[in-house]
Amino acid sequence: MDYSLSDEQRAIREEVRRFAENEVAPVAGEYDEAEKYPAEVVRKASEMGLTGAHFPVEYGGVGYSSLENALVTEELFAVDPGIGLCITSAGFGAEAIISFGTDDQKERFLPPITEGESVMGAAISEPQAGSDVTSVRTRAEKDGDEWVINGTKMWITNGSVGDYFVVMCQTDPDADDRYAGFSQIIVEADRDGFSADKITGKMGIRASDTAELVFDDVRVPEENLVGTEGMGFLQLMQFFDETRTAVAAQAVGIAKGACERALDYAKEREQFGRSIGDFQAIQHKLAEMHTATEAARQLTYKSAWSVDNDEDQLTALASMAKEFASNVATDVADEAVQIHGGAGFVNDHDVERLYRDAKITQIYEGTTEIQKNIIARELLGKGF
Amino acid sequence: MKVLVTVKEVAEVEEDFELDGLRVADQYLDYDLNEWDEYAVEEAVQIAEESDDDVEVVAVTIGPERSEETIRMALAKGVDRAVRVWDDALDGVDLLDVGAKTRLLSAVVEDEDPDLVLTGVQANDDSFGATGVSLASAIDFEWAAVVNALDLDADGGVANVRRELEGGVEELTEVDLPAVLTIQTGINEPRYASLRGIRQAQSKEIKPLALSDLGLDAAAVESDLVLTDVYEPETESAATYFEGDAGEQAAELATVLREKGVGAQ
Numbered sequence: 079m080d081y082s083l084s085d086e087q088r089a090i091r092e093e094v095r096r097f098a099e100n101e102v103a104p105v106a107g108e109y110d111e112a113e114k115y116p117a118e119v120v121r122k123a124s125e126m127g128l129t130g131a132h133f134p135v136e137y138g139g140v141g142y143s144s145l146e147n148a149l150v151t152e153e154l155f156a157v158d159p160g161i162g163l164c165i166t167s168a169g170f171g172a173e174a175i176i177s178f179g180t181d182d183q184k185e186r187f188l189p190p191i192t193e194g195e196s197v198m199g200a201a202i203s204e205p206q207a208g209s210d211v212t213s214v215r216t217r218a219e220k221d222g223d224e225w226v227i228n229g230t231k232m233w234i235t236n237g238s239v240g241d242y243f244v245v246m247c248q249t250d251p252d253a254d255d256r257y258a259g260f261s262q263i264i265v266e267a268d269r270d271g272f273s274a275d276k277i278t279g280k281m282g283i284r285a286s287d288t289a290e291l292v293f294d295d296v297r298v299p300e301e302n303l304v305g306t307e308g309m310g311f312l313q314l315m316q317f318f319d320e321t322r323t324a325v326a327a328q329a330v331g332i333a334k335g336a337c338e339r340a341l342d343y344a345k346e347r348e349q350f351g352r353s354i355g356d357f358q359a360i361q362h363k364l365a366e367m368h369t370a371t372e373a374a375r376q377l378t379y380k381s382a383w384s385v386d387n388d389e390d391q392l393t394a395l396a397s398m399a400k401e402f403a404s405n406v407a408t409d410v411a412d413e414a415v416q417i418h419g420g421a422g423f424v425n426d427h428d429v430e431r432l433y434r435d436a437k438i439t440q441i442y443e444g445t446t447e448i449q450k451n452i453i454a455r456e457l458l459g460k461g462f
Numbered sequence: 463m464k465v466l467v468t469v470k471e472v473a474e475v476e477e478d479f480e481l482d483g484l485r486v487a488d489q490y491l492d493y494d495l496n497e498w499d500e501y502a503v504e505e506a507v508q509i510a511e512e513s514d515d516d517v518e519v520v521a522v523t524i525g526p527e528r529s530e531e532t533i534r535m536a537l538a539k540g541v542d543r544a545v546r547v548w549d550d551a552l553d554g555v556d557l558l559d560v561g562a563k564t565r566l567l568s569a570v571v572e573d574e575d576p577d578l579v580l581t582g583v584q585a586n587d588d589s590f591g592a593t594g595v596s597l598a599s600a601i602d603f604e605w606a607a608v609v610n611a612l613d614l615d616a617d618g619g620v621a622n623v624r625r626e627l628e629g630g631v632e633e634l635t636e637v638d639l640p641a642v643l644t645i646q647t648g649i650n651e652p653r654y655a656s657l658r659g660i661r662q663a664q665s666k667e668i669k670p671l672a673l674s675d676l677g678l679d680a681a682a683v684e685s686d687l688v689l690t691d692v693y694e695p696e697t698e699s700a701a702t703y704f705e706g707d708a709g710e711q712a713a714e715l716a717t718v719l720r721e722k723g724v725g726a727q
Binding site (some may be wrong): 085086088089090092093096097125126127128131135140142150 | 531534535538653654655656657658659660661663664
């Protein structure tokens, strides 16, 4: 057992943090307030290789494993979750192309992400299909050598700024098996009949773009099908453990950011003639916050390590990490605001933003309740 | 063509700290690459990237094994390889003076035979600001200090430089190669190490050299300077802010200066 990071991993953490402190921190409040996508920051991040870092080297990535991805995510989210998500989500949906796509698809759709020329997304959720992916109704029908797509997608990250999307479609409504009959199809945003409507008013991660996508007789060539027709759901399922681990890392980052700011503030803020960090009530809060964050981090790293090293324990661990870390993030951000007192209730201080940003980690990529279902199912030995 | 960049890991002190004998206690120190050296590294890497010919960029540092982490970040930004000079004889030295640094770096220059040496103007720990020029003198290279713009004509063997002089005056001048240029902050925009660069840097060479490898002995690091005391200067007075428009501020300033005795006969 080895708990130390490698030299390379430490260097990643240091340089990503440096980038985030210099390029993200000064503009984080502004993009949050304006609910504006930080295109310029994402472009700079791509120069450093932060977009699509897990892509294979031949397509411009670094071929990062889940652990390195977790380190990058943690540092970016510790500084700002909204912009952090914009950077780490630039290649959302690419996993399917990397694992099941043709060489031609990889060539066309992966390098533009790492080069910072394009942004992509995964279009899965629908108004009536959130946690229950099998109720997807967006329909793709074959017409000659084209797919014709009709339907609506909801809560799509990068929806109104993305250049292409891996869209989960129903291709065979009559399939016997409830998990069969779905396919993943790439749809470019400039196709006729495609439209995106930005969703505003989000509580947190407001720099990140979220949209409703409407497909109205959108035609794409048949070669835009990713992997095998009818296998879309199963192809998607393969990555849930990785994406949940990634959300756990986001939550660890948010908790880390809240811990750091709370500690700084406790040292700096004086009341009754001394710094509030001298009071045991505050000391205990800080101790609990840092302990919980470290526990969440270790669970997350173990889940990330398991992606490459121990598949058998992965599903339960990924859900445990996601469930636990997201709770820690919301609790720790809450306590960080508490330590800031009135100052933490206004947006002069980052903790106000972190408090709002933390909540989403309990919701997306499977709610806390879904994660508990999965953990219990794994414990009781039932397949999905 | 070969460019040698001298780099130094420097300690940065936290806002609140305690002294431990003749130094700041370790727990209050963060180590990082000297700020000026960041610009020198960037300049060297840009020279290599923009040249049609093969340009090798070599970083040289004087530092203990710990400094490898910092030096490797320079490798991640595009430096090809590094040389790290360290020796038991250096372990006990509190303050390495300019002369000692010059002797060590001269020996490395002799070894590497570069066409161009870039140094930072100064290091933000001891702030001597003299090593680059002293090195140039020792190895008999042309030199220019405090360079804030550089256009290298490698084929013509000339570096066209802009130097920052006192009082906002700038000098444009030509320096024949081989040369030492001390690089000022702001000459370029240092890049972040790319993730790919960080990965590649893990397998780049950092060659350790002891004094004997450079044909030197302990006498080379003997210093005329002795560190006698380290203390925190006491804050004597707080800053005064003048308010009002420019005229009112000027009047207030004049009053203060007069009280301090300026203009008195």
